[in-house]
Amino acid sequence: MATATVLSRLSLIPNLSSKPKPFSNRRTTTPTTVSVRAQASFSDPFVLQLAESLEDSLSPSPSPSSSPLQRIRDLSAESLLSTPWPSRRDEPFRFTDTSFIRHSQIEPVSTEQRNSEILDNLTETHFPNAVIVDGFVSNLTIAPTDLPDGVYFGGFSGLPDDLANRVSQFIGDFDSGDLFWSINGMGAPDLTVIYVPAGCKVENSIHLRYFSGVTGDRESKRLPVSNPRVFVLVEEGGEIGLVEEFVGNDEQGFYWTNPVLEVVVLKNAKVKHSYLQKESTAAAHIKWTFVRQEAESEYELVEVSTGGRLGRHNVHVQQLGPDTLTELTTFHMCVNDQTLDLHSRIVLDHPRGCSRQLHKCIVAHSSGQAVFDGNVRVNKYAQQTDAGQLTRSLLLKPRATVNIKPNLQIIADDVKCSHGAAISDLEEDQLFYFQARGIDLETARRALISSFGSEVIEKFPNREIRDQARKHVKSLL
Secondary structure, eight states: OTTHHHHHHHTTSGGGOSSOOOOOOOTTTOOOSSOHHHHHHTSOHHHHHHHHHHHHHSOOOOSOTTSHHHHHHHHHHHHHTTOOOOOTTSGGGTTOOOHHHHTSEEEEOOSOOOOHHHHHTOOOOSSOEEEEETTEEEEEEOOTTTSOTTOEEEEGGGSOHHHHHHHHTTTTOSOOOOHHHHHHHHHOOOOEEEEEOTTOBOOSOEEEEEEOOOOOBTTTTEEEEEOOEEEEEEOTTOEEEEEEEEEOSSTTOOOEEOOEEEEEEOTTOEEEEEEEEEOOTTOEEEEEEEEEEOTTOEEEEEEEEOOOSEEEEEEEEEEOSSSOEEEEEEEEEEOSSOEEEEEEEEEEOSTTOEEEEEEEEEEOSTTOEEEEEEEEEEOTTOTTEEEEEEEEEEEOSTTOEEEEEEEEEEOOSSEEEEEEEEEEOOOHHHHHHHHTTTOOHHHHHHHHHHHHHHHHHTTOSSHHHHHHHHHHHHHHO
């Protein structure tokens, strides 16, 4: 019974009929020669059971089957049929153990929970903002003067017809991610959309604050999962700042947040993306960020992640035009028995592309682990590319672990590319410098650790977010 509903639903999708059809790589048609029954035989029974529970958790959709969200659900359901749960034998998860999620009783959050405690205790922000609880937008605060004319911020169902048609051209037009991407696609209860028209420069950043209103129980292993999904389209010459903040309402809350953010940056447009992850120390946080950049566009990510028993950020950026700039600046800090993981991929396909990546991490617990797998691919026609990648790690406790894999794949021959990695404890000379000036060892260590992360924190474009991140990191020290 666990797979019956999923299979019957999938059999209604044209590209999943049991009658063989020619194979194609285009996502818009996605025909396949494998029948539903054959695909089911390749599947992980646990994943199929999870797919069934995700389907049951969703309210019947009043939107037509051709709607973008429904298309995403159908494509994700197709992917789930043939994707097993990842293990340490799979290269992308070689150093990232997801077994505690696998061995939990996963329960998708099925209805919107209006958590008054979360809403009543919100810190004030001067940005137009949305509070997203368990994947549902629970509170949307936009003053009349916050956003210029033509900018849209809200659910897909509220889009005017002309904008809905425009946005629909891009939604779901991304390369497939992994199992967790598909889980989000099948379980997302709604789609939040941010749209910036051509030539529009949005001065106020849009702030998305994510909370988990439903928490589980570690003893019974009941693990609620939420699947927030956001889509951003910035038209030619547009500019916007986006802030994502993930907060653990209960410091020991046992839950799983599985968000997806898709960003399309058209010609000469700019997006500044700030990402602050402060989930509960018992939670799982697995996030996908997909970015597609057209010619002469700019995308900048600044990230500080400290929360979660397991925290993983998958970042995939594709440059689809010349003279394109991508900057990724990230800081992970493990102060508990936790794993924080960054998997990034930047693909450059056109001339004069530029990418800059700096990843820093601190592991300050003997059972803590940091993972970095950063791939920069410079394809044949990406001549005169300028790509740099650097990762630096501090291990502050015995048996603290970091696994890093910075890598460049260069096919073009006229490029300037570099990468580097450094792993160490605090330098004795630096500590001696402080002590020679009358500063005790513990204070010196805290100052050096704080300054190690401040290089990233200072890159946040908004002072409010900088101050918040600085205060949060200081509290962990």
